Amino acid sequence: MSGEIKRIDLIKKMAVFQDFSWSSAVRDEGDNVVEFKKINIFYGRNYSGKTTLSRIFRAMETGSISDKYTSPEFQLSFDDETNVTQKSLNGHDQVIRVFNEDFVKENLRFIVDDQHTINSFAILGEDNAKLEKEIKQHEIDLGSEEDKSGLIGKMLEAVENHRLATKKHSERSSGLEGKLRDKANKTGTGIKHNKTFGDANYNLPKIKEDIKTVTANSYTPITFEQVDKYHELLKEESKEKIPESTAFNLKNSTFVTRAKELVEKKIQAADPIQELLNDAVLEAWVRNGREHHKNKRTKCAFCGSDLPADLWEKLDKHFNQESEDLRIAIEALLTSIDVEKSRIPNLLKIKSSDFYSNFSSDLETLGKQFSAQSTAYCKTLESIKEQLEKRKSDIFTPLIFDDPTSVEQELNAVRDFYEELRNESNQFRASLSAQQSEARAALRLHEVFTFITDIKYADECKAIEALKKAMDKAEKAKSTAKAEVDTKKAKISELKAQLKDESKGADRVNDYLNNYFGHPFLSLKAIEDTSDDTSTGYRFEVTRNNKKAFHLSEGECGLIAFCYFMAKLDDVETKGSQPIIWIDDPISSLDANHIFFVYSLINAEIVKPKNYKQLFISTHNLDFLKYLKRISNDYKGKGENKVKIREFFLIERNGNSSCLSLMPCYLKRYVTEFNYLFHQIYKSATTESINDKNYKDFYSFGNNARKFFEIYLYYKYPNQGMNAETLSYFFGDEKVPAILTDRINNEYSHLAGVFERGSTPIEVPEMTTTANFILQKIREKDLDQYSALLKSIGVKDEEPQTAVEGQ
Template structure:
């Protein structure tokens, strides 16, 4: 299916970008497009007709547009024939009628009968003569064939000159991509997703750089930093350090209690009390002599029997318990020292180079804090040993700084560096790809500057435009010659198809439109059968515009019905019906809807359907087609509007147009937009239909209020504004001078004054708001607006 359309320029469409105008919308299976007359509906249908004909329309041969298909394929004005690989398209519009049913009108406007109805639906005899004259020959020095010879020679010279310039620049880009970027690992490395670097890649990145070449250039420091990042290899993750609160405060309090604990011997020995060294010497001697010797190991004197009793009274159980407590605490502090010494096993080279500075900072914090902590533990041990040697004397700890919080902060700094390291491990590949891309774009930016790429490209583009212009002329002429020659060969073979086509058109005319009096009549014998249109068994020389529309549309639908019978191809068929309603009454509009419903919509064998219209009544019926109602997933609603009388835009249809089916709501919204003035009045196209819009709206609105049969529209208008003569006068002038031009032709040649439009529309809106507040609120709600 066709999903989007972008237009550089094509008739009324200029610089139209789908994603800007329609955001996340796409064309659906069924697409309903509303647009007023001259808004650009037929222009849009001609883009699709170019795709059907695989050649640009003669009035738009240098225009540019792009159709995006499901799957992302693109069809542009330069590869129209590629569309046939995916789908086939059939377009009904005014060009179709002129091309296939040109027999309906004479140049002076009178109607002439059918002479032949064929696959191309033109007069065969006249076409053959026109083809021969149009083709001409080289020998006669006239016609398309002769013109093509000269134009092809000129095109060949222009193409060679343009190719030389383009090839030179292409070679520069190709060599830079293949001989430098592709083989420089700091600029590009092959991956499974991107295995090589080509000229297409350098072109794409030049486009991405655009005019901002200087923004992509890098200073020396930045280049060195990026190169350093590219050299880094992936490293293993590092487990975070445990954050346990150090126990120094607890150690300090416990040691202080030990040092302050008082011990009194039951019978102290004075010499030992006064000499702590002697006392320690004696305490150690007890362990070496009791139950082991009878003489002194130092002097050899005998040991008296009462000696042990005296010493036991001096060295009591209480003092020994304290001594044991001191020893245990010293052992505990020694363990704490050992654990602190072995706590940190991290090495600088475990970290990425860019994170080693963070490691150095954390290590400096750790060294300072652990040094203080270790020194304080040593002081505690020293004080405990001193008390152990002089067990009976209490001691006081010196004032110490607790480095616990500094230790914790150092550990947290290490963990922050570890977390950054681990994150870098997971993101290193992406970081290096980004670094490589920055270096590559900087390289390309400098390259673009060095070769003066922009000016070179501008020169080539100038030559391209000349080549495209000339190429379009030659291509169009060549294809026209081929088409004319093919038509000439096939005309005689189409007689049987003509007969069947005529029969199918007659069936549609009789079945759907009740036109028993109009039919195609065969004349002559095969292979020279011709058909003429008859009314009541006589040639019909004066067909009305409505009858011409019916016959033309029946012919198109007959072709479509025939193509839909091919079940192998029908699901590829895209149908575009552009504004088929012209001078038809309500019954015929309904029957035309019925024809679309029964031939196309109901069987559901087509691929995609587009219907555009300016007729609100027909729009009402279209919303009832099979597959349309309450089916937002497969139905798209759009509007074509013309802005500033210069450009057409395809936009989402307003909600009221999707949800309502009366023209009354639409006319109210047009007038309400005008009444907003500078706040919203940015669509100058409204002014050209303002008089008609205002007249049609007030005719309906005043009739609802005063449904008296013998009251004219002017009388109803006067009654509605009976207390506001100024507004009545302004409104009357607008709806008479700008909707009926019989007596005001010179006035119709001038646009309505904008201030006058705003003033009149505001007066009407204010009147409705005042007299019918409920009706006014309901109208606002119906067009999805709120009162200001």
């Protein structure tokens, strides 16, 4: 249910309101935005836009706006945070009643054309006490917004509970939403700006989708090792295809077979020399020496003795061809084994840089395996060599060959492992882009998972869901309470319909005309409408001395129109509804007495009985404004929440555009100009020094003092007004004050005869002294008036400063 209107947020393209913004224009001295109060008074000169404002409110009453406006825009805000615009005129549930020229044209066509009548309206009749009693009881049950009683009070409480529940839910939801939004795209920290796994289009809906993913039972969080792995993967750039490695072609098996054959081969010397057979070292020495001497020397190179003639024949028989062939075969095999050993380290070149980083662990394992199996393979070859060397050293003695454990298969398996990794790396190269996309997605989901864990997302959702249930419950209670209010109102309307009496509407208008304005000869008459057989209503007719009136004066038209509006506030559609009321300049063409009576009627029938929710009154008349300042200035609320229920506004037109603002203090504070002038003299008397804030008080002092004396002395000496003689009467025998005052009134007011006065600074001490003289004399001559003047400017009665002669 809409509450009071807080402000008119904006008005565009509506007559003189071209581009008005409340938040920019309606601010107090502390630059705070001011809002409407319960009672709101507007002052504006003719053509400043008062009626335009009233038409905005009337549009909310009637549900339509004049088609004479071209593309008008406006928005009003209520204190329950709802608003109404030109497109949603029915977006409120308040009863609004507006008095302006449009109301007059619509309801009192007689005023425009005396061939027409005045629309009738029904007020509650007075003949059915039982129904009235029943209606009264229903109205008590219904209660009111003012005292928050009955069903309305229950509904207001439900509305407030729903508002608070909605606020709590909104704040908690907005808080979580803000965290998600920041995580999604806040500059610097948001996922959107993460160069590793971010998405340039990442936003709030996307993070919500990711949250659904990571909170599903199917999601498994990745480990820190996987996180590191994915980060490394994202650093990868496409590598060249790795070529196939060369087959090892290991010869271990061949070496074993051949070595066994040579080591175990049996040979026999033709005529062996036993001594050599018994000493293998000696035999080796002889064999080597044989190569150095045969066919080369006749003497021993060691001892110098002559070599025996049959030496070579004996040695040839010992070292026969078979033994030499075996020796040569062993040496050849040893050379082959050495060649094999030398190529083992270079069998497999493992370059980590050729592979992607996700293969680093496997490559490390591969390297260790290759190193271990290469070493084992070399040890096998060394075992074969040792046995060959041993047989070589004792060529005539066969040995049993010790077959070493073969690692040839294991070493080839290392190459197979390498080939697997190589093929995988080459395949990975083809799918790198897809895998990096998967890595980015995995890292992003990991980031989201970590984030919702940190903020306790699940707990937040549970809390918000609980608040949502509370809000729904409060909304249901609000709907129930509203339905009860609507049902009760419908019942009251049904009963009131049985009491409709349109003839009484005219009587109510006549009561106002006679009792408030003293017009016994001018009245409204309810005439039964017999224009057709089906008509059962009435029409109103203006009469003068019981005859239909013609040629009404403008003032008479205004009085009838306003009394008609006031009476219509008691019709069956309005009475008891606490309407929002706008009264636009109701005193046009009225004299001073009638202006006072209009004020009295508003105060007595609307303000004092509190038959309204909000009241808005606009005027161009300063006398009427003076009376409006007397309207209730009560407070509502308690303690820090205590606020006044009345506010004053000014409507000003500048060229072709108007603006609404707070009413200046000088216009709002003073009942008459006389009070204002007295206040200016008082401020000049009590100010010790001139500064940037108060210099205007002194520059205006001459004019203010002259105008004050013109008013004061005119009423004190109506036969003379203000002149040198009456100034002397006022100040008595003290000539200095009279002379000073006369000088200030003339030289400082309008430079009478002293043009050079305008080229010199204002003399503050002289003015302060004169201002104190004036206050002191008023106090001496009329203490009651002095006290009343002080009270009118908000100052407690006090003794003015004593002027020192010569100052």
